[in-house]
Amino acid sequence: MSGFARDVALLAIGVVVLGAVPLLSPPDYAMHVLITMVLTALAGTGWAMMGRFGLVSFGHGAFLGAAAYTMALLWNEAGLTPWLGIPAGILVAVAIGMLLAYPAFRLRVVGHYFALVTLAAGEIVRILIVALRDHTGGSLGMTPVQAPPGQQFLAMQFDKTGFWWVALIAWAIGLLAWRLLDRSMSSKALAAISEDEDAAASIGIRVTREKMKVTVISVALAALAGALTAQYRQYLNPESLAGLGISLQIVFGAIAGGMYAAFGPTIGAIITIGLDEALRIGFGTDFTGGAPLVYGLLLVLFMLFMPRGIAGLFERRARPATAKPAAERATA
Amino acid sequence: MNLLDPFFLEALVNGILLGGVFALPALGLNLVFGVVDVVWLCYAELVMVGMYAVWFLHTQAGWPLPLAFVACLPIVAALGMLLHLLVVRPLLTSPPINQVLATGGVLFVLQGAATLVFSTEFRSLGVDMPPMEVGEVFVSGTKLAAFCAALLGAAVLWAFLKFTYVGTAIRAIARDREVMPLMGVDPRRIYLIASAVGGALAGLAACLLVVQLDVHPFVGLSFGPITFMICVMGGLGNMLGGFLAAFLMGLIISVGGFWGTTEFSYVVAFAFFILVMFIRPKGLFAR
Amino acid sequence: MSAALQPPGAAARAPGEALELAGIQAGYGDFQALFGVGLRVEPGEAVGVVGPNGAGKTTLLRVISGLIRPRAGTLRYGGRDLTEVPPHALPGLGIAHVPENRRLFPHLTVEENLRVGAFTRAARPQFEARREHVFELFPRMKQRRHQLAGTMSGGEQQMCAIGRALMSGPKILLLDEPSAGLAPIVVQQVFELVRRIRQEGLTVLIVEQNVAQVLRVVDRAYVLETGRVAAEGRSAELAADPAIRRSYLGGH
Numbered sequence: 001m002s003g004f005a006r007d008v009a010l011l012a013i014g015v016v017v018l019g020a021v022p023l024l025s026p027p028d029y030a031m032h033v034l035i036t037m038v039l040t041a042l043a044g045t046g047w048a049m050m051g052r053f054g055l056v057s058f059g060h061g062a063f064l065g066a067a068a069y070t071m072a073l074l075w076n077e078a079g080l081t082p083w084l085g086i087p088a089g090i091l092v093a094v095a096i097g098m099l100l101a102y103p104a105f106r107l108r109v110v111g112h113y114f115a116l117v118t119l120a121a122g123e124i125v126r127i128l129i130v131a132l133r134d135h136t137g138g139s140l141g142m143t144p145v146q147a148p149p150g151q152q153f154l155a156m157q158f159d160k161t162g163f164w165w166v167a168l169i170a171w172a173i174g175l176l177a178w179r180l181l182d183r184s185m186s187s188k189a190l191a192a193i194s195e196d197e198d199a200a201a202s203i204g205i206r207v208t209r210e211k212m213k214v215t216v217i218s219v220a221l222a223a224l225a226g227a228l229t230a231q232y233r234q235y236l237n238p239e240s241l242a243g244l245g246i247s248l249q250i251v252f253g254a255i256a257g258g259m260y261a262a263f264g265p266t267i268g269a270i271i272t273i274g275l276d277e278a279l280r281i282g283f284g285t286d287f288t289g290g291a292p293l294v295y296g297l298l299l300v301l302f303m304l305f306m307p308r309g310i311a312g313l314f315e316r317r318a319r320p321a322t323a324k325p326a327a328e329r330a331t332a
Numbered sequence: 333m334n335l336l337d338p339f340f341l342e343a344l345v346n347g348i349l350l351g352g353v354f355a356l357p358a359l360g361l362n363l364v365f366g367v368v369d370v371v372w373l374c375y376a377e378l379v380m381v382g383m384y385a386v387w388f389l390h391t392q393a394g395w396p397l398p399l400a401f402v403a404c405l406p407i408v409a410a411l412g413m414l415l416h417l418l419v420v421r422p423l424l425t426s427p428p429i430n431q432v433l434a435t436g437g438v439l440f441v442l443q444g445a446a447t448l449v450f451s452t453e454f455r456s457l458g459v460d461m462p463p464m465e466v467g468e469v470f471v472s473g474t475k476l477a478a479f480c481a482a483l484l485g486a487a488v489l490w491a492f493l494k495f496t497y498v499g500t501a502i503r504a505i506a507r508d509r510e511v512m513p514l515m516g517v518d519p520r521r522i523y524l525i526a527s528a529v530g531g532a533l534a535g536l537a538a539c540l541l542v543v544q545l546d547v548h549p550f551v552g553l554s555f556g557p558i559t560f561m562i563c564v565m566g567g568l569g570n571m572l573g574g575f576l577a578a579f580l581m582g583l584i585i586s587v588g589g590f591w592g593t594t595e596f597s598y599v600v601a602f603a604f605f606i607l608v609m610f611i612r613p614k615g616l617f618a619r
Numbered sequence: 620m621s622a623a624l625q626p627p628g629a630a631a632r633a634p635g636e637a638l639e640l641a642g643i644q645a646g647y648g649d650f651q652a653l654f655g656v657g658l659r660v661e662p663g664e665a666v667g668v669v670g671p672n673g674a675g676k677t678t679l680l681r682v683i684s685g686l687i688r689p690r691a692g693t694l695r696y697g698g699r700d701l702t703e704v705p706p707h708a709l710p711g712l713g714i715a716h717v718p719e720n721r722r723l724f725p726h727l728t729v730e731e732n733l734r735v736g737a738f739t740r741a742a743r744p745q746f747e748a749r750r751e752h753v754f755e756l757f758p759r760m761k762q763r764r765h766q767l768a769g770t771m772s773g774g775e776q777q778m779c780a781i782g783r784a785l786m787s788g789p790k791i792l793l794l795d796e797p798s799a800g801l802a803p804i805v806v807q808q809v810f811e812l813v814r815r816i817r818q819e820g821l822t823v824l825i826v827e828q829n830v831a832q833v834l835r836v837v838d839r840a841y842v843l844e845t846g847r848v849a850a851e852g853r854s855a856e857l858a859a860d861p862a863i864r865r866s867y868l869g870g871h
Binding site: 497500501503504507508510511512513514515516517518519 | 684685686705706707708709710711715716718722724725726727731732734735736737738739742743783784787
Binding site for chain 1: 365371419422423426427428429430431432433434436437438439440441442443444445446447448451452549553556557560561564593595596598599602603605606609610611613
């Protein structure tokens with residue numbers, strides 16, 4: 001209990017300290033990178049909520065996109081403020097997530113199959129966004145309508161400082177959700193489920209219910225990240241907010257940082273965004289393709305040599321990366 | 333509606349032709365997944381590399397097209413073996429997610445490398461065969477040739493799996509890997525062979541696709557997801573099922589595009605896949 | 620040995636070599652199944668390993684086939700240290716293992732199962748001849764050669780599993796619980812087959828819970844209890860031993 005209170009206090013202090021960064025009047029570019037990192041960290045944190053319990057989704061991009069486009073369309077076509085549009089977008093994303101997850105969990109679609117189902121769902125959302133081009137601008141993307149003067153706050157169209165604060169708070173909500181889940185019984189139940197679903201069910205764990213719970217949290221966080229990213233960039237496009245590419249990037253960030261620790265995905269976001277920017281600045285357009293190359297290579301190396309990510313280095317007890325012994329138990 | 337509407341018939345024929353092209357990479361993926369039990373998330377990118385190989389050898393190095401095709405197979409087969417040796421083999425005892433993510437890393441590596449070497453420009457082979465007219469239905473000669481080559485490739489694969497010792501062992505190991513050493517089979521060797529065959533199939537698929545599609549570093553994303561779905565829908569280790577699933581998906585996409593838009597047809601195809609996973613997770617044609 | 624049953628290459632089936640285990644310790648993870656087991660099988664002999672469930676019998680065979688590496692002890696076949704040999708090389712040395720639960724490839728036909736059994740380079744040229752030999756031993760297999768192995772009865776599957784092991788042309792056959800899960804009448808048939816196989820000069824090491832039956836087939840037997848050899852001797856002696864009769868033969 002005190003540990004939890006201490007963590008929350010630390011988080012609050014962290015948010016306040018980081019929130020003061022704009023006081024140093026850093027260059028716009030630095031703020032841009034920081035905001036991108038924090039929003040990416042939030043998406044990764046959301047993904048890792050499920051990922052760490054063996055629920056590997058390759059379709060989380062869909063939830064970013066569903067929320068972002070819902071919010072933007074409500075603003076552009078109905079004039080609904082993003083302050084309400086974002087919750088609405090999250091609801092839409094969560095509804096999609098539940099619609100997909102419930103039958104998947106009930107019918108015990110697990111492992112590779114679950115990953116492929118989420119991949120298909122992500123593609124569906126991406127294609128639908130493209131297909132609804134009359135509203136969404138298709139693959140060319142769309143921009144939210146600029147707010148009339150004096151209504152920037154209502155339109156959630158801030159300068160970088162304002163967005164930095166919004167992003168920080170959203171990120172803190174993500175970490176808080178992680179911490180809250182960790183101290184609940186659900187966390188233990190989910191750990192048991194990921195070890196052995198049948199055994200977990202046999203000791204009275206309500207498998208589907210627990211999985212649904214973590215899915216809803218995970219989707220909601222990813223959706224929040226998606227809506228805020230769109231709102232920050234003031235530009236939405238299906239490739240960067242839905243589909244396989246962005247879904248894999250979320251996964252990779254979370255894995256590189258370490259998906260078993262609350263701060264892992266944040267570390268991962270710092271690495272991936274930092275790498276993207278460093279390569280872009282260092283090599284410019286001569287090295288187009290360099291970023292994914294280095295990125296992919298790092299990912300392979302992480303899997304081979306450091307499967308628990310950077311955060312894994314700081315774990316007190318080194319747990320083996322392989323969950324199950326390869327040799328099956330023989331009846332002697 | 334009129335089922336003999338030539339445009340509808342054309343959609344049907346195109347669906348079947350499309351299915352033939354989907355079938356090859358799905359078979360290759362199925363083979364690797366079934367034998368090694370690792371999903372090559374970068375499979376479509378292996379095809380992409382093969383497409384570049386053909387394009388480069390033909391238009392840049394000036395090789396005759398048939399020779400470029402022939403060279404493409406061993407190139408991608410070698411890439412498959414390399415992928416197995418460097419990435420998959422060290423991860424054989426790791427959790428599946430680590431394996432999938434590592435091959436996903438290779439996906440980015442290949443996309444990045446292709447961008448570096450060839451830029452993001454769309455490259456075209458610039459060959460086309462004249463369309464053929466059967467009754468009132470026009471059929472693209474290129475697509476028909478690709479379809480026939482796909483059938484031939486599948487037939488060769490089938491014969492290999494059915495009539496050779498290694499092929500039989502490949503089919504056996506998909507179901508029971510622990511017992512294989514007792515048969516004198518070194519599973520590691522079979523994995524390597526399956527990876528080479530899977531790569532060669534990606535190479536063949538590349539030959540068939542490069543005459544129909546422009547190649548660019550992200551071309552894999554356009555047929556990769558559907559390939560995975562066909563592979564799983566067909567059922568692991570079930571060659572015939574994979575083939576039927578490929579035709580089914582080809583038909584859904586082509587006929588769906590006839591009634592609605594292409595996008596609509598892909599949505600239907602993916603939704604159909606999700607439904608299949610819910611109802612028959614072991615594949616549509618699981619025994 | 621009848622000429623009809625003469626297996627191809629039987630002349631080359633020299634008596635083979637002695638299989639020798641000493642001080643074998645083995646297990647899975649934290650669980651130790653064998654505590655210093657020693658055992659010897661002479662060429663041409665049929666030896667049984669009997670004991671209750673969980674005594675470590677299957678583990679013992681898995682150690683011999685290299686599926687589990689022993690933690691301590693020696694394992695030799697002739698002059699060769701088997702712990703140095705990868706498991707897939709054993710069929711090439713003349714050691715064939717019919718695993719517990721048969722482990723056929725259920726979706727392959729009988730003939731294809733036999734083909735997998737003849738996978739080794741040395742066995743491939745002999746495939747046709749050995750397959751005919753297996754069909755002579757088990758005429759049922761010839762009838763069902765194109766049937767999927769998984770669709771056959773338990774007894775037929777056991778025949779197919781033994782046939783598959785014979786395809787590599789072994790000198791010594793390791794049989795793991797061949798009678799498990801079979802109806803009593805089928806058990807009789809399976810042991811009859813084992814008897815015929817050893818008449819062909821094959822060395823046989825057979826692990827069984829069905830002590831009464833196995834003691835009628837083998838020359839000698841070891842009694843394994845909780846990972847240790849509790850008794851050993853000639854079959855007739857063991858069958859007559861009051862303690863063993865009480866524990867395993869339902870004697871009073």
